[in-house]
Amino acid sequence: TETLKENDIILVKPGEKVAADGIILEGESYLNESMLTGESKPVQKIKGDKVIAGAINGNGSIKVTVSHAAKDSYLSQVIKLVDNAQKSKSKTQLLADTAAKWLTVIAIVAGVATFLYWYFTGQPLAFAMERMVTVIVICCPHALGLAVPLVVAKSTALSAKNGLLIKNRTAFENARKITTIVFDKTGTLTVGKFEVSKIVSLQKDLTENEIIRLASALEQKSEHPIATGILQKVKDLSITIPATENFNAITGKGVEATVEGKKILVVSPGYLKENDITLPDGFTGNDTETVVFVIINNQLAGYIGLSDEIRPESADAIKILKQNNIKSILLTGDNNNVAKSVSETLGIDSFFGEVLPHQKLEKIKELQSKGEFIAMTGDGVNDAPALAIADVGIAVGSGSDIAAETAGIVLVNSNPQDVVNLILFGKATYRKMIQNLIWATGYNIIALPLAAGVLYSQGIVLSPAAGAVLMTLSTVIVAINATMLKVKH
Secondary structure (H helix, E strand, O other): OOOOOOOOEEEEOOOOEOOOOEEEEEOOEEEEOHHHHOOOOOEEEOOOOEEOOOOEEOOOOEEEEEOOOHHHOHHHHHHHHHHHHHHOOOHHHHHHHHHHHHHHHHHHHHHHHHHHHHHHOOOOHHHHHHHHHHHHHHOOOHHHHHHOHHHHHHHHHHHHHOOEEEOOHHHHHHHHHOOEEEEOHHHHHEOOOOEEEEEEEOOOOOOHHHHHHHHHHHHOOOOOHHHHHHHHHHHHOOOOOOOOEEEEEEOOOEEEEEEOOEEEEEEOHHHHHHOOOOOOOOOOOOOOEEEEEEEEOOEEEEEEEEEOOEOOOHHHHHHHHHHOOOEEEEEOOOOHHHHHHHHHHHOOOEEEOOOOHHHHHHHHHHHHHOOOOEEEEEOOHHHHHHHHHOOEEEEEOOOOHHHHHHOOEEEOOOOOHHHHHHHHHHHHHHHHHHHHHHHHHHHHHHHHHHHHOOOHHHOOOOOHHHHHHHHHHHHHHHHHHHHOOOOOO
């Protein structure tokens, strides 16, 4: 696999592991991606679908065009993220490390003080030495030093196995504090696979095919799901896509370029509103349709309607959030009718449509100023500013590299229910850390006086051997407690 490079073609036979990330060029099969995504059921893959290095091929042979070399594969990135997450330290872990250092000092000071006390109160040298050794042994900071790192290692491994990639440890620990989750719509709450449902020309000399032909010229250079839907329609209609010049992405609003000497824009309703362009006579936006407008040489030429399906898991995710007293808000660049329809269907607390990237960021800041602890989930370039400013940024794995780079946590499976799993798992992880810290601290508070001989007058004395057993036992209890951590679905 080390010799494979981009655009190489590989044959993957039934039962074999996929050697590199790529796109299926020929054939179809069911692939087991459980080691990478946590999804136990094999996933059907057909021509044009992406496959991940490490996935196990099922019943069919497939030819795959390599998209990433081994060192840049998805699996390699996951390994790097897990490694970085285990190395990064949250405030709780830093506190535990500091406490462990101080406990070492306290153990030595307490041991010396114990020796001096018993020696100068007339006890034999051997007895005073024995008390000192017992104190130092029993206060060895193993349990306190391992209290948090063991939970960190376990939670990071479990997260990766269940499709939750932790890039920033503090962001994961903060997930337990979330009071409001802000969702992007496309690709997060919806499937993100648009299908063209309507093409309307507003100029007599332009056919519907011409409208989508010109639009496709611009969209072939965009990564947005709307672009994918338009290009698929053009392919179905067997239309040849023309070349473009001077292409420019208007962030959060659309794209513009020169096609066959004409200045073409494919833009959102928000762009029309911002530039005081009047909607065409008789235009009625469908509650379930996303609409993009085509402008040719500064004249509104037509529009394309696309539909996107709501993910079946979204409703349950919103329901569980409500049960946990967490508010949900929908922020989308789509039109208000679609935003309202999706929001009402899923039971989302509030929604804002036709929102531009800088407005998403401003809305996050506004909510934070009201004392809300905000998580932002999104998958697009236009979500990146909001993901960066949110208290917890959560990128949906199927989205853009910029969104994933900006967020502290990545959801591999693009499943909104994983947002709920993340919060519940974050709370469970924090509880385990606190339990371990309380046990390790409480054990030392009780064990140190006993080791020093505070109950000597009642005939109760711990030997160094007994101190060593208790110290080991406390460490074992901390380790067992950490291994009991589980992801609840």
